[in-house]
Amino acid sequence: MGKRNKQFVEKITAMEEDFAQWYTDVVKQANLVDYGPVRGTMIIKPDGFAIWERIRDELDRQIKATGHSNVSFPLFIPESLLQKEKDHVEGFAPEVAWVTHGGENELSERLVVRPTSEALFCEYYSKNIHSYRDLPMLYNQWSNVVRWEKTTRPFLRSLEFLWQEGHTAHATYEEAAEETAKMLNVYTDVLENYLAIPVLRGRKTEKEKFAGADYTLTIESLMHDGKALQSGTSHHFGSGFAQAFDITYLDENGESQFVHQTSWGVTTRLLGALIMVHGDNRGLVLPPKIAPTQAIIIPIAQHKEGVLDKAYSLRDQVKNLVRIEMDASDKSPGWKFNECEMKGIPVRIEMGPKDIEKNQVVLVRRDTGEKEFVALQDLESRLPILMEEIQENLFKRALLHREQKTAIATNMDEFKQILAENPGFIKAMWCGDIHCEEKIKEETQATSRCIPFEQEKIADTCICCGNEAKEMVYWAKAY
Amino acid sequence: MGKRNKQFVEKITAMEEDFAQWYTDVVKQANLVDYGPVRGTMIIKPDGFAIWERIRDELDRQIKATGHSNVSFPLFIPESLLQKEKDHVEGFAPEVAWVTHGGENELSERLVVRPTSEALFCEYYSKNIHSYRDLPMLYNQWSNVVRWEKTTRPFLRSLEFLWQEGHTAHATYEEAAEETAKMLNVYTDVLENYLAIPVLRGRKTEKEKFAGADYTLTIESLMHDGKALQSGTSHHFGSGFAQAFDITYLDENGESQFVHQTSWGVTTRLLGALIMVHGDNRGLVLPPKIAPTQAIIIPIAQHKEGVLDKAYSLRDQVKNLVRIEMDASDKSPGWKFNECEMKGIPVRIEMGPKDIEKNQVVLVRRDTGEKEFVALQDLESRLPILMEEIQENLFKRALLHREQKTAIATNMDEFKQILAENPGFIKAMWCGDIHCEEKIKEETQATSRCIPFEQEKIADTCICCGNEAKEMVYWAKAY
Numbered sequence: 001m002g003k004r005n006k007q008f009v010e011k012i013t014a015m016e017e018d019f020a021q022w023y024t025d026v027v028k029q030a031n032l033v034d035y036g037p038v039r040g041t042m043i044i045k046p047d048g049f050a051i052w053e054r055i056r057d058e059l060d061r062q063i064k065a066t067g068h069s070n071v072s073f074p075l076f077i078p079e080s081l082l083q084k085e086k087d088h089v090e091g092f093a094p095e096v097a098w099v100t101h102g103g104e105n106e107l108s109e110r111l112v113v114r115p116t117s118e119a120l121f122c123e124y125y126s127k128n129i130h131s132y133r134d135l136p137m138l139y140n141q142w143s144n145v146v147r148w149e150k151t152t153r154p155f156l157r158s159l160e161f162l163w164q165e166g167h168t169a170h171a172t173y174e175e176a177a178e179e180t181a182k183m184l185n186v187y188t189d190v191l192e193n194y195l196a197i198p199v200l201r202g203r204k205t206e207k208e209k210f211a212g213a214d215y216t217l218t219i220e221s222l223m224h225d226g227k228a229l230q231s232g233t234s235h236h237f238g239s240g241f242a243q244a245f246d247i248t249y250l251d252e253n254g255e256s257q258f259v260h261q262t263s264w265g266v267t268t269r270l271l272g273a274l275i276m277v278h279g280d281n282r283g284l285v286l287p288p289k290i291a292p293t294q295a296i297i298i299p300i301a302q303h304k305e306g307v308l309d310k311a312y313s314l315r316d317q318v319k320n321l322v323r324i325e326m327d328a329s330d331k332s333p334g335w336k337f338n339e340c341e342m343k344g345i346p347v348r349i350e351m352g353p354k355d356i357e358k359n360q361v362v363l364v365r366r367d368t369g370e371k372e373f374v375a376l377q378d379l380e381s382r383l384p385i386l387m388e389e390i391q392e393n394l395f396k397r398a399l400l401h402r403e404q405k406t407a408i409a410t411n412m413d414e415f416k417q418i419l420a421e422n423p424g425f426i427k428a429m430w431c432g433d434i435h436c437e438e439k440i441k442e443e444t445q446a447t448s449r450c451i452p453f454e455q456e457k458i459a460d461t462c463i464c465c466g467n468e469a470k471e472m473v474y475w476a477k478a479y
Numbered sequence: 480m481g482k483r484n485k486q487f488v489e490k491i492t493a494m495e496e497d498f499a500q501w502y503t504d505v506v507k508q509a510n511l512v513d514y515g516p517v518r519g520t521m522i523i524k525p526d527g528f529a530i531w532e533r534i535r536d537e538l539d540r541q542i543k544a545t546g547h548s549n550v551s552f553p554l555f556i557p558e559s560l561l562q563k564e565k566d567h568v569e570g571f572a573p574e575v576a577w578v579t580h581g582g583e584n585e586l587s588e589r590l591v592v593r594p595t596s597e598a599l600f601c602e603y604y605s606k607n608i609h610s611y612r613d614l615p616m617l618y619n620q621w622s623n624v625v626r627w628e629k630t631t632r633p634f635l636r637s638l639e640f641l642w643q644e645g646h647t648a649h650a651t652y653e654e655a656a657e658e659t660a661k662m663l664n665v666y667t668d669v670l671e672n673y674l675a676i677p678v679l680r681g682r683k684t685e686k687e688k689f690a691g692a693d694y695t696l697t698i699e700s701l702m703h704d705g706k707a708l709q710s711g712t713s714h715h716f717g718s719g720f721a722q723a724f725d726i727t728y729l730d731e732n733g734e735s736q737f738v739h740q741t742s743w744g745v746t747t748r749l750l751g752a753l754i755m756v757h758g759d760n761r762g763l764v765l766p767p768k769i770a771p772t773q774a775i776i777i778p779i780a781q782h783k784e785g786v787l788d789k790a791y792s793l794r795d796q797v798k799n800l801v802r803i804e805m806d807a808s809d810k811s812p813g814w815k816f817n818e819c820e821m822k823g824i825p826v827r828i829e830m831g832p833k834d835i836e837k838n839q840v841v842l843v844r845r846d847t848g849e850k851e852f853v854a855l856q857d858l859e860s861r862l863p864i865l866m867e868e869i870q871e872n873l874f875k876r877a878l879l880h881r882e883q884k885t886a887i888a889t890n891m892d893e894f895k896q897i898l899a900e901n902p903g904f905i906k907a908m909w910c911g912d913i914h915c916e917e918k919i920k921e922e923t924q925a926t927s928r929c930i931p932f933e934q935e936k937i938a939d940t941c942i943c944c945g946n947e948a949k950e951m952v953y954w955a956k957a958y
Contacts, residue, residue: 036553037560046548069525074515075639081516098580103627148582160554
């Protein structure tokens with residue numbers, strides 16, 4: 001393993017020193033990702049993909065449990081189809097990849113490599129929805145999409161990424177609104193209860209909403225450096241796409257009506273969130289519910305008689321309770337400790353000759369570093385509870401961090417001071433005018449993250465123009 | 480459901496009359512697939528995708544159980560990278576889609592939308608394999624690929640399809656050979672024991688092998704019309720790609736060696752095989768192990784008091800034993816029968832007032848049409864056994880069909896006569912010369928399907944040129 005393992009002994013950059021470099025070090029050294037040959041593309045390696053598979057499986061379960069069916073739509077969109085909805089094409093056309101040749105011939109019409117699939121689903125719905133009895137149509141797909149981004153970072157912003165995109169059609173505006181909210185709730189549950197990432201929930205401003213949407217709901221999380229990450233969005237399209245694509249149905253009275261649509265998605269960027277919310281200067285820290293490996297056994301003095309046998313029987317004892325691995329390689333225990341810390345495995349189980357004598361093991365938590373001696377006979381009851389404790393602690397810690405990095409600003413000086421001294425979410429009142437939003441961004445680089453469902457009245461006037469305030473908004477610098 | 484259901488009352492074309500039209504009718508009316516807006520692309524609808532998910536999940540389980548890890552490699556391949564292996568680029572370059580523009584700029588190097596990912600994995604292996612301790616590297620990915628085919632048919636040959644592609648690197652030729660055979664065995668198990676499709680196993684000729692491979696192993700199945708379908712392939716690359724991409728490792732003596740590689744894949748074309756092996760003139764017939772819905776309850780006279788209640792309690796009674804659905808819609812029972820036959824659901828359970836009186840249900844098998852009255856108390860033991868019986872019967876029926884359509888030819892006249900009268904697999908001796916293979920194809924349209932592992936000596940001389948025969952080959956017209 002020569003070259004590969006040398007990386008583990010080289011220390012990673014401390015996050016306080018250079019957060020961006022720390023992030024890059026972690027994704028590389030935890031073996032999550034590598035760069036593809038085309039600029040901005042990524043290779044998700046086994047350890048990274050196993051995490052994505054666990055996120056995907058839980059989310060897929062919830063998507064199906066809420067009545068949706070998986071489908072597979074094509075990769076290519078004819079240029080003319082993308083152009084049907086005006087706002088949508090304006091939002092996406094500048095950042096797509098174009099296929100111009102197939103085999104040895106130039107195509108008569110250029111094809112877009114899907115940046116998102118609204119156009120394809122709408123075309124399908126226009127042909128396949130006829131009557132109110134066909135509604136709702138609740139589709140989802142797991143796919144790859146391409147957006148020609150200028151600056152890229154693994155997971156956070158890449159030329160190609162993996163995601164799920166739900167696309168639904170409903171009889172009424174209200175039903176579509178209910179769907180939009182329901183899927184935001186599913187995302188909230190997966191983030192908070194599986195990834196242990198607390199989220200702010202709310203509506204995007206007109207400026208920040210999805211190209212072609214009536215409104216966009218969002219969940220926003222806070223990274224360790226005080227920057228926000230948009231972590232999942234759910235869009236209500238009203239009947240805008242239906243009008244552009246002529247998607248109508250006959251209602252119970254035989255009258256033609258436009259459908260109302262939604263779309264919603266989360267992406268591999270969630271792996272970036274996991275790293276930047278829970279990670280530390282020794283590497284990744286994974287919440288037990290999403291960790292492909294929840295515990296790893298590291299035998300101490302494994303060359304001594306009986307140690308390995310005992311370690312294997314320990315593994316067999318608990319393998320149905322937790323996802324467990326064993327590192328019986330010939331590397332030193334210290335090396336193995338560093339490796340499993342870098343990978344973020346929630347619990348390391350040490351077992352040496354002395355422990356065997358005492359009929360015990362040592363449990364070491366990845367999140368706190370705490371050691372705990374546990375009698376072998378208590379391990380089966382202790383391990384699952386310990387997993388819950390770690391899961392809970394990670395969520396609480398992230399929530400506390402967010403609270404410590406959430407501040408109120410009532411004027412622009414305060415706003416700028418917060419960003420300079422303790423960046424994070426800033427709560428501030430806003431008049432609703434896009435010019436103020438743009439001015440704030442220009443002066444501070446912070447953008448509106450969401451208009452939270454839970455409103456507070458902090459002041460009467462807009463922080464920017466001083467006119468009457470309409471809403472409280474969460475602002476932050478964001479990825 | 481107006482327009483959509485009208486299709487069910489229109490009869491589908493009989494397969495004896497026009498097999499190609501029968502196939503098209505089934506994929507459309509069983510709601511498996513629709514056409515995408517770009518010629519040759521397909522939309523896999525919920526009922527089709529649910530079957531693919533079941534195939535994928537079982538295969539994924541076996542791929543992981545044999546030690547492989549899932550990964551995700553990029554969609555785009557730089558032109559220069561594809562060109563590194565000479566045979567490979569010659570085989571694929573004429574049928575790829577080219578990306579020439581990203582965003583608003585022309586690219587300095589054209590990108591290929593992956594038709595297969597050898598070039599990407601090789602590039603990665605060349606950077607990430609250093610020592611014998613890094614080997615074997617056993618990767619797999621589930622992805623979409625694009626091949627610019629001229630004539631297309633849903634599932635069988637499409638511009639874009641879904642598949643898994645395994646890519647592995649090994650220290651020795653022998654280890655890679657073992658891997659190549661192992662994965663062919665996995666495919667054989669999934670086809671025969673899950674899809675109930677018997678396969679012939681063997682090696683491809685030099686002419687038919689994968690572009691860039693040392694040799695290709697294949698499983699071949701026979702469709703109802705007597706045409707063969709290549710259903711899964713496993714390639715041994717020797718060190719050809721390793722030499723082109725400079726993939727070396729230091730062996731235990733510190734000497735530099737080329738790795739030996741394999742790749743293997745199956746695709747959504749398996750859905751085409753399912754349709755054409757088991758389907759009949761009433762639609763799809765699904766083997767129970769792969770059927771998303773294994774049984775459907777159709778209440779008779781459901782408006783009568785107690786019928787629906789009883790049907791729902793019946794569903795609850797068996798829902799943990801089989802994947803069961805209930806059709807309580809207001810369509811007529813006859814309509815529902817047609818629908819669930821078209822969808823290929825293995826067992827239909829009828830229950831009406833008379834059955835309730837007698838404490839029984841009626842089970843109707845999709846494969847044979849046989850009816851069976853079963854006392855309610857026996858249903859839990861009977862249903863799982865019935866599923867096994869159907870699974871077994873489908874395999875036996877398909878095997879019998881293949882045997883009836885496998886013939887021996889010892890001269891070209893016999894060969895042609897078989898193809899004219901009872902097309903299927905033809906066993907015939909071959910000298911090993913590509914010119915004979917080409918001549919046979921030219922004269923008969925039949926191609927060599929495989930050189931089977933189980934050889935028989937039918938004659939001493941090549942069926943085409945009369946020179947000394949080297950091997951027995953299975954020939955057939957193929958999809």
